[in-house]
Amino acid sequence: MGAQLLGAHMPTSGGLGKAVRNSKEIGCAAVQVFTSSPQQWKAKVVTDEMVADLTKAREETGIDCLISHDSYLIHVSAVDDEHRAKSIAGLQGEIERCHRYGIPFVVSHMGGYKDQTVEEGLNRMVESTKHILAQMPPDVTLCMETTAGQGTALNSKFEELAFVLNACGNHPQLAVCLDTCHIFVAGYDIRTEETYTHTFSEFDRIIGIDKLKVIHCNDSKKGLGSKVDRHEHIGEGMIGPKAFELLVNDPRFERVPIILETPEAPEGHARNLAKLKSLIA
Numbered sequence: 614m615g616a617q618l619l620g621a622h623m624p625t626s627g628g629l630g631k632a633v634r635n636s637k638e639i640g641c642a643a644v645q646v647f648t649s650s651p652q653q654w655k656a657k658v659v660t661d662e663m664v665a666d667l668t669k670a671r672e673e674t675g676i677d678c679l680i681s682h683d684s685y686l687i688h689v690s691a692v693d694d695e696h697r698a699k700s701i702a703g704l705q706g707e708i709e710r711c712h713r714y715g716i717p718f719v720v721s722h723m724g725g726y727k728d729q730t731v732e733e734g735l736n737r738m739v740e741s742t743k744h745i746l747a748q749m750p751p752d753v754t755l756c757m758e759t760t761a762g763q764g765t766a767l768n769s770k771f772e773e774l775a776f777v778l779n780a781c782g783n784h785p786q787l788a789v790c791l792d793t794c795h796i797f798v799a800g801y802d803i804r805t806e807e808t809y810t811h812t813f814s815e816f817d818r819i820i821g822i823d824k825l826k827v828i829h830c831n832d833s834k835k836g837l838g839s840k841v842d843r844h845e846h847i848g849e850g851m852i853g854p855k856a857f858e859l860l861v862n863d864p865r866f867e868r869v870p871i872i873l874e875t876p877e878a879p880e881g882h883a884r885n886l887a888k889l890k891s892l893i894a
């Protein structure tokens with residue numbers, strides 16, 4: 614059958630409804646958006662009109678699989694109390710906007726261990742996440758993204774994600790988003806059938822495949838283990854086409870949203886989506 618929920622991160626100038634309508638035109642079955650500017654603390658206010666427009670667009674297009682990506686400023690593991698408090702409030706605001714819009718998944722990079730040890734950073738992340746989970750609306754799931762491990766970013770290792778999940782009591786509203794470019798530059802090879810199988814069996818052993826709710830589908834400009842996060846068009850980077858062929862034909866991911874974050878959106882997305890579809894057996 615192959616992957617049923619192929620989609621892309623879409624620009625939102627003109628609103629979320631427009632992003633969904635545009636995504637339909639290029640052949641998406643799932644859409645990721647920013648609900649507010651990812652570079653600003655000041656959040657966009659969601660009006661009833663904005664919610665109604667998105668609901669209408671979903672009905673018109675039949676696209677109901679929506680995901681939001683939080684602000685890049687958010688570091689819930691920050692050592693600085695003020696920065697951490699601001700990050701928690703920022704992520705809670707993102708979750709609240711998703712609740713209003715009816716977006717079930719929020720993807721977050723969560724944070725890093727700047728000016729502290731990895732262990733201290735992870736413990737701060739756990740504390741903040743527990744606080745957020747205790748006040749979560751029941752219809753939103755927080756997905757921690759696998760990172761490239763650039764600088765002091767946490768969650769580039771499956772063990773770190775598993776630590777946070779376990780410390781939060783395997784809360785049903787805490788899950789994982791796997792980014793193919795990020796895991797590759799973090800050192801997890803997926804270029805051949807053998808390495809792909811090994812990496813996903815490691816993911817299953819350490820985290821649990823049932824925790825994987827969103828996949829970001831990107832090739833990489835940089836090499837295995839480089840820890841440098843530069844996305845590339847599907848099949849044209851250092852990962853190459855085989856990994857993506859295995860991914861879109863993997864029966865475990867038939868109902869998991871597979872989202873492109875490749876360059877030159879949205880024109881490039883149309884081409885990359887067609888490429889992914891051509892790889893389905």
Ligand SMILES: [Zn+2]
Binds near residue numbers: 682720722758
């Ligand atoms: Zn991301």
Ligand SMILES: [Zn+2]
Binds near residue numbers: 758792829874
């Ligand atoms: Zn990503």
